[in-house]
Amino acid sequence: MFDVIIQDASLRFGNHCVFEKLNLTLKGGKWTCLLGGSGVGKTSLLRLIADLPAGETDGKILCQDGFPVSNRIAWMAQQDLLLPWFTVLENITLGQRLRRSWADILKRRPILPPEVQDKAMSILEKVGLTEKAHVLPQTLSGGQRQRAALARTLMENRPLVLMDEPFGALDAITRLNLQDLACELLKNRTVLLITHDPLEALRLGHDVYHLRGQPAQLTDAITPPGEIPRSLEDNNLMALQGKLLDRLRHESLLEPLAGEQ
Ligand SMILES: Nc1ncnc2c1ncn2[C@@H]1O[C@H](COP(=O)(O)OP(=O)(O)O)[C@@H](O)[C@H]1O
Ligand SMILES: [Mg+2]
Structure with missing residues (x-):
């Protein structure tokens, strides 16, 4: 490193x-x-x-x-910056979804390829949010929201x-x-x-x-x-x-x- x-x-x-x-x-x-x-x-x-x-x-x-x-660089702020209209899974894979290439689109590859989805689910498991993958951020507590933000940071893998x-x-x-979790995962x-x-x-x-x-x-x-x-x-x-x-x-x-x- x-x-x-x-x-x-x-x-x-x-x-x-x-x-x-x-x-x-x-x-x-x-x-x-x-x-x-x-x-x-x-x-x-x-x-x-x-x-x-x-x-x-x-x-x-x-x-x-x-x-x-x-x-x-990955960035994590005090405000979790989760988008309210996306589920937790959609939020943490936002970077991958935004970076889809024209080739992916032309080949009609799924918006969330299986390997990306698997990686996201395994990260959600690590931060203890497996059950919350398909819910909107508004249903999460403050701690759960920050764990979702940590998961998004880990998805970026920088x-x-x-x-x-x-x-x-x-x-x-x-x-x-969360300090303990971040230490372990980062x-x-x-x-x-x-x-x-x-x-x-x-x-x-x-x-x-x-x-x-x-x-x-x-x-x-x-x-x-x-x-x-x-x-x-x-x-x-x-x-x-x-x-x-x-x-x-x-x-x-x-x-x-x-x-x-
Ligand atoms: N875009 C900006 N325009 C003018 N002043 C700014 C701008 N961004 C930050 N500042 C000033 O720079 C100083 C440092 O701000 P900041 O880095 O946000 O402080 P901290 O994160 O330590 O609280 C502050 O005095 C702030 O008012
Ligand atoms: Mg500041």
Whole structure:
């Protein structure tokens, strides 16, 4: 799995400089978590990596293997973005259905070829939604909707997964369950997860960064020990969470945290 290198990324909207010459490496096959207050520039950074910029941008996004990053990204947002008139199965196969070629159409291949349908059903089984394949999203709970969004992300089968507060709207227990599921199903992918929640970042991140200030800067990485998802009973995690929460409340303080490298 390849590293993704964000080199000298800058973004400005008129006079407002969101960040300037920002550097960050997403380690291949690992989870990088990014914390930061509202409006600091987290989503903008994600959009810049996905080549969806607004404003004036500068900098490079490089992949260690030399290939471009485009077409190798899956995106998961806080809003599940499920289309209300499609069933769960139709929603999670939307990408495949939209990318049908003229040759498929002329050969009258089915809109959902059996191999795509089988793959989708096996992913729905993994996220525990087999029974919901043929229902509309409006009949799902918040947690089930986000599991459907995770299934759609997995259907895309991309090596780099960008997640913008994907569990932010869920209750605490559903959130923990989804964190565990995402960790299991996105194992060995390169993930950049944006979150407001220090505990989520510390459970899931191999590297945890904090974006703060204006222009925004990244703190040094915190690298909590142990495999992800980390246990809530891990005392180190709880101590680091307390310090991170404190730091988020006083964003102007720039002292390093114990455990930062
Ligand atoms: N299209 C835009 N036009 C003008 N300003 C924008 C636009 N998108 C974002 N911003 C500004 O850039 C800053 C960072 O926004 P954003 O990346 O959404 O923050 P975050 O995700 O950290 O909450 C905010 O001050 C926001 O108002
Ligand atoms: Mg945002």
